[in-house]
């Protein structure tokens with residue numbers, strides 16, 4: 001898509017912004033870095049992301065001032081929640097300073113903006129307190145196995161699971177609650193970890209969420225046979241732990257992503273995210289901006305709109321808002337539902353570590 005000159009753009013609508021399919025703009029996922037200290041096979045397989053991989057040089061990453069201008073534009077248009085992601089966001093130097101500046105933003109009706117983080121957790125123990133003090137409100141930690149050998153194999157990192165568990169404990173101790181843990185389940189790989197993870201996090205205050213393995217960019221070995229459906233995962237859990245359905249998805253705040261369930265004995269909550277078997281494009285209220293400043297209106301998009309010309313120090317904030325509003329109003333992406341309509345077709349998508357999961 002070609003960026004248009006600001007003067008060419010119609011004024012942003014005063015009414016709540018909706019896309020072409022009637023979906024509001026509520027969430028911004030901001031990738032702060034495309035590098036990672038893990039090499040998860042479903043995201044950054046080592047064969048494709050080797051030592052010579054051309055990651056963005058620091059000079060091509062959005063700076064914090066640019067991110068602030070960007071975030072202000074989105075918040076003015078209805079965004080209530082900003083999730084920092086990557087790559088591994090805790091590799092970005094000075095992240096608490098960014099959080100502090102984002103946390104000072106207010107929505108048009110004066111409400112604070114929720115600032116969340118998705119991380120692999122390895123660097124979290126060292127940073128949890130500073131992030132919380134800076135105004136971070138929520139953390140989601142990704143963890144696919146409790147078994148050390150399997151964890152090392154899946155993450156490609158020579159580290160024990162204890163590093164991630166320590167990060168989770170530090171985040172809880174710092175008051176970053178309720179904490180979520182995301183587990184991607186891949187058939188024949190980590191199905192055996194489902195019940196150990198449930199046993200481990202029951203009663204801990206952590207909401208464990210199982211995610212279906214998706215065909216996003218990077219997941220070069222994806223095929224449908226490797227997807228364990230959310231229904232299947234839930235049936236396995238329910239066979240050992242009776243569950244009770246909870247109303248709404250993520251309290252209705254996060255787009256209707258997770259099907260929420262509670263342990264019938266009151267030992268906490270679980271989520272099941274059926275992104276492949278029961279796509280939820282109809283509720284998707286997310287915009288994504290990659291670490292090089294491109295706007296993607298779908299996780300499965302192939303091309304992004306370069307926002308950097310609108311983020312320079314002397315740029316006009318209204319021109320940025322107009323650009324974002326115009327782009328959102330035209331948005332008609334619903335890749336996951338189309339995948340269900342044409343299951344044999346594969347679409348090339350942007351790599352998830354650049355655009356942010």
Ligand SMILES: C[S@@+](CC[C@H](N)C(=O)[O-])C[C@H]1O[C@@H](n2cnc3c(N)ncnc32)[C@H](O)[C@@H]1O
Pocket residue numbers: 036042043085086087088089118119120140141142182184211212213214215216219352353356357
């Ligand atoms: C791209 S990561 C970025 C943040 C951080 N590095 C982490 O792992 O939490 C964000 C989320 O995307 C998920 N993810 C990556 N590739 C995926 C795939 N092919 N299918 C499902 N989830 C995936 C990860 O498990 C993680 O929870």
Ligand code: SF4
Pocket residue numbers: 036037038039040043044086087088120142353
């Ligand atoms: S899922 Fe997260 S931790 Fe794993 S390779 Fe991708 S960015 Fe890194």
